[in-house]
Amino acid sequence: MTTLNETHDPALQSWVASANAPDTDFPIQNLPFGVFRRREAMDAFRIGVAIGDGVLDLAAATKTSTALAQAVAAALDDPAATTLNGLMGRGKSTWSALRLALSRALRNGSAEASALEACVVAQADVEMALPARIGDYTDFYASVYHATNIGKLFRPDAPLMPNYKWVPIGYHGRSSTIGVSGERFHRPVGQTLPPGATEPIFGPSERLDYEFEVGIFIGAGNDAPIPIAEAEDHVFGLCLLNDWSARDIQAWEYQPLGPFLAKNFASTISPWIVTTEALAPFRTSWQRPDSDPQPLPYLDAPSVWAEGAFDVQLEASLSTVKSLAAMKLTRTSFRHSYWTVGQMVAHHTVNGCRLMPGDLFGSGTASGPTSDEAGALIELVEGGKKPFTLSNGETRTFLEDGDTVVFKAWCEKAGARRIGFGECRGTVLPAR
Ligand code: MN
Secondary structure: OOOOOHHHOOOOOEOOHHHHOOOOOOOOOOOOEEEEEEOOOOOOOEEEEEEOOEEEEHHHHOOOOOHHHHHHHHHOOOOOOOOOHHHHHHOHHHHHHHHHHHHHHHEOOOOOHHHHHHHEEEHHHEEEEOOOOOOOEEEEOOOHHHHHHHHHHHOOOOOOOOOOOOOOOEEEEOOOOEEEOOEEEEOOEEEEOOOOOOOOEEEEOOOEEOOEEEEEEEOOOOOOOOOHHHHHHHEEEEEEEEOOEEHHHHHHHOOOOOOOOOOOOOEEEOOOEEEOOOOHHHEEOOOOOOOOOOOOHHHOOHHHHHHOEEOOEEEEEEEOOOOOOOEEEEEEEHHHOOOOHHHHHHHHHOOOOOOOOOOEEEOOOOOOOOHHHOOOHHHHOHHHOOOEEOOOOOEEOOOOOOOEEEEEEEEOOOOOOOEEEEEEEEEEEOOO
């Protein structure tokens, strides 16, 4: 079970003044990890921790005479590492010790403030890289609302497959085309079958969509199946993931082996990984209706029911060539997930499958129960039948060239400090 500690104290403030702004995503209670470099200096990428509008440079911090320097040296085999894989592989007690040292070093009144001030770089002056070398990427399908909405379009008579409520469904994706927020990618081309046609055509996708997912970074790996009660010890943290999807390519190719080129042309993640420890105040009970199949024993534990879900608010918006201001599309919460993160880990490894530090899971499109909580355009526009009207009067059925999709997420509740995920942004360029 998760426990709160001094790092979650909502009264904590930081000597980095911007971290004390009520609406910052990165107060001292968050402390997410990422990989950055100073844009002008073009120096090597290195590990940083977001604090307010700044980034604490951990490699620079190791060169100070502070308790934090010792904690970083103890947590990182290589302080100059260019990915988080090493830290991820060390496991939960190391992550927790480092978080505590960061919290103590960055809080108001810390004796280490003067030594560390020069280690904080403005986020405005940095570029972010993928936080980890992602060996394997698995995409789940954990929203029953999304699965039902999509299933209705493809199979109106039987939207949910008979296995859905028993098995956390997923497929092995590709990691090579995962990019970090800010990426611009070309509209994919491929084979599609026009309505009523008997032979496919080849050309740019005309039904390009986004999927709002939660990304799950694996920490320590495994040599044996991971019991459900230990599953979350193997999760380093969460980020936001856009699993861009070409619906017309998908419809033609997906049977019999599932998603392929409709998905692997681009996937975008937010650069900061919010640790599961930072999310502890925002855990909530997991719900499974009595009338539904109950989880098999290997997917069941008291902690799953008590606090298996993460109450993370998810908001999608769109800016276009005509409107650079972001226009809201939808809002929901990750707490509606039909399967928990721990169940995904336990299920993925139950057959002996190995997970490695830095592996990434997608939750699947995180749609909520109502139509305005849909995590993809295809649900909002009912498969293409009903265009969606944006706040500037433009309509969209699917994405157009020049469109930028922005995901944001945050957690808030009484008695806890609000924390956020930053953003996950990507732009569609014309087909090559
Ligand atoms: Mn997906």
